[in-house]
Amino acid sequence: MRVHVADHPLITHKLTVLRDERTPSAVFRQLTEELVTLLAYEATRGVRVEEVDIRTPVTETRGVRIATPRPIVVPILRAGLGMLEGMVKLIPTAEVGFLGMVRNEETLEPSTYAERLPDDLSDRQCFVLDPMLATGGSLGAAIDFLFARGAQDVTAICLLAAPEGVEAIHQQVGDRDVTLVLGSLDERLNEKGYIVPGLGDAGDRLYGTV
Ligand code: URA
Numbered sequence: 001m002r003v004h005v006a007d008h009p010l011i012t013h014k015l016t017v018l019r020d021e022r023t024p025s026a027v028f029r030q031l032t033e034e035l036v037t038l039l040a041y042e043a044t045r046g047v048r049v050e051e052v053d054i055r056t057p058v059t060e061t062r063g064v065r066i067a068t069p070r071p072i073v074v075p076i077l078r079a080g081l082g083m084l085e086g087m088v089k090l091i092p093t094a095e096v097g098f099l100g101m102v103r104n105e106e107t108l109e110p111s112t113y114a115e116r117l118p119d120d121l122s123d124r125q126c127f128v129l130d131p132m133l134a135t136g137g138s139l140g141a142a143i144d145f146l147f148a149r150g151a152q153d154v155t156a157i158c159l160l161a162a163p164e165g166v167e168a169i170h171q172q173v174g175d176r177d178v179t180l181v182l183g184s185l186d187e188r189l190n191e192k193g194y195i196v197p198g199l200g201d202a203g204d205r206l207y208g209t210v
Helices: 009-019 027-045 079-090 137-148 163-173 203-206
Strands: 002-005 049-055 060-068 072-077 100-103 110-116 125-129 151-161 178-185
Touching: 009 027, 009 151, 009 178, 027 079, 027 125, 027 151, 027 178, 027 203, 072 079, 072 137, 079 125, 079 151, 079 203, 100 137, 110 137, 125 137, 137 151, 137 163, 137 203, 151 163
Parallel strands: 002 178, 072 100, 072 125, 125 151, 151 178
Antiparallel strands: 049 060, 100 110
16 A cells, blocks of 8 residues: 655645634635645656557647546545545546445444445545545445446545544555555544544534534
């Protein structure tokens, strides 16, 4: 598994405003979109391309375009939805699927409550959007789900992560082709499962509701 932690003053600046509890939902949504676009630039470094012949006003030349089958972007509901615009802005030809994951309060295992994805993901590069990698439960389940459908590789984009969550995903994915692209690797999880220092509940801060 590869882990890439963003190291750029613009990203750290925007994350600092995002973390601030005084930042209102509208600004939080806007900043999330901007941050995802910046992280998506790094996350798509390995996107598959194919060569294409074109003609400029000056001459014939050869370039590349994003290969088919097209990459698929998968926000994890609910908070991952707040990341979708920022991602498709950078890669508008991607397909979009949805995964809703919820934790079963009896077994504590994450389960899928909603899913809108092609049955066959063979050969597909998948980009999962999940703002907070905390325990790794829902992201891990989403990654398993995509590989079970045949995904070729999975890149997860997270605004913040706890070391505990990164380690859990690392243990779970084994030698499968997984990349984590993180805005920040924070200090730890607290006893309530929140990332510290974190930004609180990402869904609530995005949408202002519970
Ligand atoms: N999910 C959140 O929204 N925030 C956290 O800190 C952890 C999980």
